[in-house]
Amino acid sequence: MKKIVIQPVLSQPMVPLYFGDNLLEGALLRDLCQELQGQVVIVADHAVNDPYGMVLAQRLHAELFTMPSGEQMKTRQTQEALENALFKMGCGRDTILIALGGGSTTDLVGFVASIYLRGVSLILIPTTLLGMVDASIGGKTAIDTPFGKNLLGTIYHPKAIIADPQLLKTLPKTEWLNGLAEVLKIGLIYDSSIWPLAQQGGGDDTLIFKAIQGKIAIIEQDPVEKGVRRILNFGHTIGHALETMARYAMPHGLAVAIGCVAEAHLSMQLGYLPKEEFEQILGAFAPFSLRLPPHYTRHNLFKTMLYDKKSVAGKVRCVLIDRIGHALPFEGQYCRVITEKEWEPTCAWMEKTCG
Amino acid sequence: MKKIVIQPVLSQPMVPLYFGDNLLEGALLRDLCQELQGQVVIVADHAVNDPYGMVLAQRLHAELFTMPSGEQMKTRQTQEALENALFKMGCGRDTILIALGGGSTTDLVGFVASIYLRGVSLILIPTTLLGMVDASIGGKTAIDTPFGKNLLGTIYHPKAIIADPQLLKTLPKTEWLNGLAEVLKIGLIYDSSIWPLAQQGGGDDTLIFKAIQGKIAIIEQDPVEKGVRRILNFGHTIGHALETMARYAMPHGLAVAIGCVAEAHLSMQLGYLPKEEFEQILGAFAPFSLRLPPHYTRHNLFKTMLYDKKSVAGKVRCVLIDRIGHALPFEGQYCRVITEKEWEPTCAWMEKTCG
Numbered sequence: 187m188k189k190i191v192i193q194p195v196l197s198q199p200m201v202p203l204y205f206g207d208n209l210l211e212g213a214l215l216r217d218l219c220q221e222l223q224g225q226v227v228i229v230a231d232h233a234v235n236d237p238y239g240m241v242l243a244q245r246l247h248a249e250l251f252t253m254p255s256g257e258q259m260k261t262r263q264t265q266e267a268l269e270n271a272l273f274k275m276g277c278g279r280d281t282i283l284i285a286l287g288g289g290s291t292t293d294l295v296g297f298v299a300s301i302y303l304r305g306v307s308l309i310l311i312p313t314t315l316l317g318m319v320d321a322s323i324g325g326k327t328a329i330d331t332p333f334g335k336n337l338l339g340t341i342y343h344p345k346a347i348i349a350d351p352q353l354l355k356t357l358p359k360t361e362w363l364n365g366l367a368e369v370l371k372i373g374l375i376y377d378s379s380i381w382p383l384a385q386q387g388g389g390d391d392t393l394i395f396k397a398i399q400g401k402i403a404i405i406e407q408d409p410v411e412k413g414v415r416r417i418l419n420f421g422h423t424i425g426h427a428l429e430t431m432a433r434y435a436m437p438h439g440l441a442v443a444i445g446c447v448a449e450a451h452l453s454m455q456l457g458y459l460p461k462e463e464f465e466q467i468l469g470a471f472a473p474f475s476l477r478l479p480p481h482y483t484r485h486n487l488f489k490t491m492l493y494d495k496k497s498v499a500g501k502v503r504c505v506l507i508d509r510i511g512h513a514l515p516f517e518g519q520y521c522r523v524i525t526e527k528e529w530e531p532t533c534a535w536m537e538k539t540c541g
Numbered sequence: 542m543k544k545i546v547i548q549p550v551l552s553q554p555m556v557p558l559y560f561g562d563n564l565l566e567g568a569l570l571r572d573l574c575q576e577l578q579g580q581v582v583i584v585a586d587h588a589v590n591d592p593y594g595m596v597l598a599q600r601l602h603a604e605l606f607t608m609p610s611g612e613q614m615k616t617r618q619t620q621e622a623l624e625n626a627l628f629k630m631g632c633g634r635d636t637i638l639i640a641l642g643g644g645s646t647t648d649l650v651g652f653v654a655s656i657y658l659r660g661v662s663l664i665l666i667p668t669t670l671l672g673m674v675d676a677s678i679g680g681k682t683a684i685d686t687p688f689g690k691n692l693l694g695t696i697y698h699p700k701a702i703i704a705d706p707q708l709l710k711t712l713p714k715t716e717w718l719n720g721l722a723e724v725l726k727i728g729l730i731y732d733s734s735i736w737p738l739a740q741q742g743g744g745d746d747t748l749i750f751k752a753i754q755g756k757i758a759i760i761e762q763d764p765v766e767k768g769v770r771r772i773l774n775f776g777h778t779i780g781h782a783l784e785t786m787a788r789y790a791m792p793h794g795l796a797v798a799i800g801c802v803a804e805a806h807l808s809m810q811l812g813y814l815p816k817e818e819f820e821q822i823l824g825a826f827a828p829f830s831l832r833l834p835p836h837y838t839r840h841n842l843f844k845t846m847l848y849d850k851k852s853v854a855g856k857v858r859c860v861l862i863d864r865i866g867h868a869l870p871f872e873g874q875y876c877r878v879i880t881e882k883e884w885e886p887t888c889a890w891m892e893k894t895c896g
Contacts (some may be wrong), residue, residue: 339658
């Protein structure tokens with residue numbers, strides 16, 4: 187087992203992340219709960235409840251709440267159902283909420299943990315690649331509303347994160363690809379050593395651990411998202427817009443994959459990224475079937491990108507790279523205004539390649 | 542105008558509190574909004590919208606959202622209505638929410654400010670005595686659920702608090718009493734010099750300012766409510782339970798008034814508080830008509846008190862005083878487990894006195 191200690195904000199307690207195989211079977215979780223002292227409630231999504239949720243609940247003498255998995259369930263309704271269940275169980279401030287599931291599950295349970303009685307203890311056990319390398323790290327919690335994704339939420343740090351790559355062995359291929367897009371993104375913006383590993387297809391554990399380390403290194407440099415943390419949005423200016431256009435019927439990973447190749451194309455087209463590196467990137471995303479959503483139009487894309495959280499004063503900004511493993515700093519902004527004219531050739535290329 | 546700078550947590554920005562007459566008419570609020578830069582939205586409750594809300598919205602070129610006042614409106618439904626209105630107005634991360642109203646209004650608007658896009662700027666303008674001396678200070682935000690009061694919320698500090706005692710001149714007497722209970726409470730647990738002022742009935746501005754200073758002094762000593770801040774819950778173990786039983790049809794101040802005399806009785810009965818001081822306390826609460834709510838039963842009271850946030854492992858805990866102006870420390874816990882047997886004589890006394 188490896189242990190990384192994350193220091194999200196200087197003044198706040200550190201968050202230990204435990205990484206290793208079969209961690210749910212050992213004494214780790216029991217010891218953590220004993221240390222925190224309180225009533226344990228496991229919230230497992232349907233994808234992992236049988237067997238993990240049920241087995242863990244028995245072992246820890248914990249209450250068990252199950253919820254459907256997936257982005258479409260990350261709603262106010264699911265939130266309220268969980269809160270009411272906790273009230274009915276008589277859960278007090280000493281409650282320890284354990285979120286066991288994909289990124290949508292850890293996002294929602296994290297949000298409830300942050301507001302239930304103004305905050306109870308939280309332990310995250312991501313069970314998807316996307317959850318492990320992305321959603322569970324950085325303290326962001328959220329639910330969606332009909333107006334958009336992640337529009338209500340808090341920054342709330344768990345007491346611990348347990349990342350067990352063994353849990354991913356039975357992950358369906360589409361779900362693996364969903365997370366792989368974020369892993370490749372970390373490789374593109376920060377750590378080029380991820381790149382050969384991802385292409386080998388083997389060495390999964392090392393790959394996952396490197397992606398986790400990369401994300402932690404970036405958020406620790408910029409806990410309040412005023413600078414370098416923005417590079418995590420590489421591939422997401424286009425990616426989020428595609429997801430919104432598809433009304434979240436498109437997997438996040440596929441949207442980010444298209445976003446990454448398109449924004450790499452943009453980086454090349456604007457003269458930052460060498461053509462050979464772009465070709466290499468395109469090759470790495472070959473396992474994804476890069477298809478634009480049915481409702482895609484260029485006009486719609488421009489309109490939707492304006493709602494991007496990086497947009498300022500009606501201008502779309504985008505993260506760019508100048509080589510595999512390095513995002514451009516742009517004087518501490520880590521993103522650059524892109525005019526419609528500058529987007530045009532990239533859109534044309536994307537429509538041709540992913541149409 | 543007086544200005545107190547509150548330091549809620551060492552690492553976080555200070556919160557300025559401006560205290561003085563006719564502050565809404567001057568340049569203060571306009572200057573604050575200019576400094577924060579963003580789209581201003583005023584959320585006013587019906588009790589103050591006409592004229593204050595409308596006048597302010599015009600002066601600041603702000604959007605205006607109005608909501609009913611009072612605890613019964615501090616619900617998930619009102620929260621969702623406000624959030625959806627903000628989404629429809631296209632409010633982004635640069636939004637400045639100004640809460641103008643009683644304690645329920647500032648509680649709810651503060652909660653929405655803390656979760657909307659993971660947090661936007663907030664300015665509090667309490668317009669009731671209760672809001673001014675209690676709800677607006679300390680960063681607690683909350684909504685109620687059918688399971689109890691303030692059960693969902695966050696700790697979220699505003700950019701500024703504006704306390705204008707001139708706004709209270711037209712306050713109905715019942716609403717004044719509603720806040721007076723919290724003022725007297727500060728006198729009981731922390732600052733006995735409030736006591737003679739409150740009984741004179743005059744010197745309102747000094748009284749209000751002292752109560753504000755008292756609350757600030759307590760929260761600054763214990764920003765995360767692990768110790769001395771608990772004394773602010775004096776009168777609230779019983780008070781909150783009565784409010785819940787009455788389904789919030791009972792004014793908070795009246796519930797706290799009954800709670801204060803009952804918990805003073807408990808303090809006496811357990812041998813901490815001299816009888817003469819208890820009699821004096823009882824006298825000070827004479828202006829309140831101390832009546833238990835219709836649904837009161839002793840069984841219900843015990844059951845409801847278990848949901849109190851101070852409860853640990855199914856045991857009710859209560860703050861106690863040993864003289865006017867001093868709460869008992871109990872080795873840093875600032876509250877003590879009270880068994881049902883210990884509650885009995887106080888319940889019997891309360892049922893007789895307030896029945």
